[in-house]
Amino acid sequence: xxxxxxxxxxxxxxxxxxxxxxxxxxxxxxxxxxxxxxxxxxxxxxxxxxxxxxxxxxxxxxxxxxxxxxxxxxxxxxxxxxxxxxxxxxxxxxxxxxxxxxxxxxxxxxxxxxxxxxxxxxxxxxxxxxxxxxxxxxxxxxxxxxxxxxxxxxxxxxxxxxxxxxxxxxxxxxxxxxxxxxxxxxxxxxxxxxxxxxxxxxxxxxxxxxxxxxxxxxxxxxxxxxxxxxxxxxxxxxxxxxxxxxxxxxxxxxxxxxxxxxxxxxxxxxxxxxxxxxxxxxxxxxxxxxxxxxxxxxxxxxxxxxxxxxxxxxxxxxxxxxxxxxxxxxxxxxxxxxxxxxxxxxxxxxxxxxxxxxxxxxxxxxxxxxxxxxxxxxxxxxxxxxxxxxxxxxxxxxxxxxxxxx
Numbered sequence: 001x002x003x004x005x006x007x008x009x010x011x012x013x014x015x016x017x018x019x020x021x022x023x024x025x026x027x028x029x030x031x032x033x034x035x036x037x038x039x040x041x042x043x044x045x046x047x048x049x050x051x052x053x054x055x056x057x058x059x060x061x062x063x064x065x066x067x068x069x070x071x072x073x074x075x076x077x078x079x080x081x082x083x084x085x086x087x088x089x090x091x092x093x094x095x096x097x098x099x100x101x102x103x104x105x106x107x108x109x110x111x112x113x114x115x116x117x118x119x120x121x122x123x124x125x126x127x128x129x130x131x132x133x134x135x136x137x138x139x140x141x142x143x144x145x146x147x148x149x150x151x152x153x154x155x156x157x158x159x160x161x162x163x164x165x166x167x168x169x170x171x172x173x174x175x176x177x178x179x180x181x182x183x184x185x186x187x188x189x190x191x192x193x194x195x196x197x198x199x200x201x202x203x204x205x206x207x208x209x210x211x212x213x214x215x216x217x218x219x220x221x222x223x224x225x226x227x228x229x230x231x232x233x234x235x236x237x238x239x240x241x242x243x244x245x246x247x248x249x250x251x252x253x254x255x256x257x258x259x260x261x262x263x264x265x266x267x268x269x270x271x272x273x274x275x276x277x278x279x280x281x282x283x284x285x286x287x288x289x290x291x292x293x294x295x296x297x298x299x300x301x302x303x304x305x306x307x308x309x310x311x312x313x314x315x316x317x318x319x320x321x322x323x324x325x326x327x328x329x330x331x332x333x334x335x336x337x338x339x340x341x342x343x344x345x346x347x348x349x350x351x352x353x354x355x356x357x358x359x360x361x362x363x364x365x366x367x368x369x370x371x372x373x374x375x376x377x378x379x380x381x382x383x384x385x386x387x388x389x390x391x392x393x394x395x396x397x398x399x400x401x402x403x404x405x406x
Contacts, residue, residue, distance in 0.1 A: 026062075027399060029054065033062055034093070034400045037072060038393070039216050041117045042092035063091050070094055070157075071400050093117050097403070098156045099392035100145055100197065101385045102163045103206065104137040106181045106234060111144045113156070114389035118217045120382060121156075122148060134187050142196040159403060160199050160392030163189060164206040164384045166234060168256075171248050174203050180270070181234040202391035206230075207257075208246055209387025210342060210377070211239025217386060218378040220338040227330045228377070229257050230342035233294070236278040240334055260329055262322040280322040283344045289315055297380055300347040305354065313355070320352055320359045331362050331372055342377035349376050 029052070036043060036051055043051070048059050066072035074089045093116035101112040109132055113122040126140045145152070152158065167179025176187040194201045211228035220226040220241075229238040238257030240247040247254045258278035259271055266275030287295060289312045290303050304316065327339055339362070341349045352360040362372055379386060396403045 027401060029058070029062055030066065030400045031398055033059075033066065034071065035397050037066075037091060037093045038116050038118075038397060039221075042075070042090055044090050048091065066091075066400060069401060069403075071097060071396075071403065095119065096155065096157050097159060097393075097396065098152075099159055099389040100141075100161045100199070101388035101392075102137065102141045102161060102193070103165075103384050103388060104132055104163075104182060105166060106131050108132075109137050109140045110385070111141050112385035112389070113145075113148065113152070114385055115156075116393065118213070118386045118389070120385060123385065131182055134184060134189050135192070137189070138192045138196050141193070145197070158197075158199055159396050161193055161197050161201045162209070162388035162391035162393075163193065163201065163203040164209045164388040165189070165203060166206050166232075166237070169203050169205055171250075174201075176203065200392070200395070202394070204388070204391055205237065205239070206384050206387075207237030208239040208248075209391065210379075210383045211241055211340075211387070212246060212390050213379055213383040213387035214340050214342070214377055215241050215244075216390065218383060219340050219375040223337045225334065225336045226338040226340060227257075227327075227334055227336045228340045228342065229327070229330075229345055230377070231278075231281065231283060231345035231348075232343045233283050236281065236345070240330075240336075242334065257326070257330065260326045262325045277322065277326045281319045281326075281345070281348075285315060286312070286319075286344065297343065297347055300344055301350060304347055304351040316348060316351055317356065317359060320348055320356070323348065324359075324361050327360075327374075328362055336372060338373045338375060340375050340377050342380075342383065346376040349374065 032052060033048060036048060045056065045059055045063060049056050052059070063072065063074070067074060071094050072091055073094055074091050076090060095115045098113055098115045098121060101114055103110040108125055108127045110125045112120060115121050124144050126144065132140065165176055165179055166181045167184065168177040170177050174190045176184055176189055178185050190201045190203055207228065207230045210230055211226065214220045214228055215223060215226060224244050226241050227238065229236065236258030240254065259269065259273065259276045261273065261275050262277050263275035263280050267279045268274055269276035269279045287293065289309065290307065292303065295303060307313070323345065331339065349360055352358055360374070362374060377383060
């Protein structure tokens with residue numbers, strides 16, 4: 001297994017203030033190109049010229065540097081009908097560059113090997129009959145990746161480990177402050193995970209990384225301002241992206257969207273408040289009326305799509321009403337371009353449009369709610385892995401030459 005610390009011997013490490021403006025500009029341009037390649041799975045040189053505003057000779061020099069550094073490669077030229085002149089080569093992110101992702105949940109630990117461009121190379125889910133402890137999550141993740149050691153050493157360069165946790169993660173320390181679903185409190189998962197893998201480790205809330213993934217590769221691709229709300233059996237979480245950057249808050253706890261109050265006379269939430277969104281919009285109630293103990297998004301789509309049970313449809317209408325209140329509040333607060341619904345909330349959106357005539361409404365105080373796109377998450381179960389990998393890819397994308405392969 002390749003350690004990034006072992007392959008950065010060419011890292012530029014000048015004393016503070018010693019970098020020239022030309023060097024800073026060059027690194028900025030290389031970062032810009034790497035991000036474009038990563039987010040689009042590759043581009044022609046001509047497209048890179050159009051997207052960046054740089055001239056062709058500069059693009060050629062920068063691409064050559066990325067190729068020499070082992071971070072990109074050039075493939076077959078792009079052909080355009082009616083094009084005059086030599087077709088432009090297509091530049092791709094180097095598929096060797098990859099990240100490990102870990103997603104502990106209440107009855108499983110999911111492990112991924114993700115390549116640049118959001119490609120899921122391998123995905124393994126270890127199911128458990130009990131909630132995994134932090135030590136068990138580390139042991140399971142390390143054991144599964146050890147099983148891939150031969151393939152990884154032969155074909156991939158690991159840049160880091162991205163961990164997505166269903167809970168609050170401190171932005172300052174990286175500690176998991178509280179993950180109720182896992183019954184973890186004040187847990188340092190980064191240190192033992194870094195010791196196990198000998199790689200940099202990055203941790204964030206699972207809904208936050210889901211928002212990042214949908215923004216880069218999914219339903220909100222290219223949007224600068226979006227709200228992502230995700231529903232699962234453990235509750236409702238979310239992530240907000242403002243001007244292209246995830247909103248984390250002072251301590252990193254921003255995005256607890258499941259605890260917006262939507263019903264002042266509702267049930268008491270586990271957080272102690274009355275009428276939180278996740279007490280009124282609840283997967284367990286739907287499953288109970290459907291006679292199911294569990295269902296993934298695909299199964300829920302089918303069940304809600306064929307049911308004629310009046311009680312089920314009335315419950316869907318009731319939940320959509322409270323969801324509308326919450327989303328309207330979010331639209332008024334954040335003024336997003338796109339609102340993306342994931343998990344069982346995406347199924348509610350689909351049944352709203354297909355069975356109930358679009359009962360989910362957004363009511364903006366500005367009167368411009370029609371301009372807000374309401375969409376279902378596109379990446380489904382892949383979004384947490386892809387989003388967690390972005391945590392590990394961030395340093396590479398910010399300064400590609402720091403990861404130059406020898």
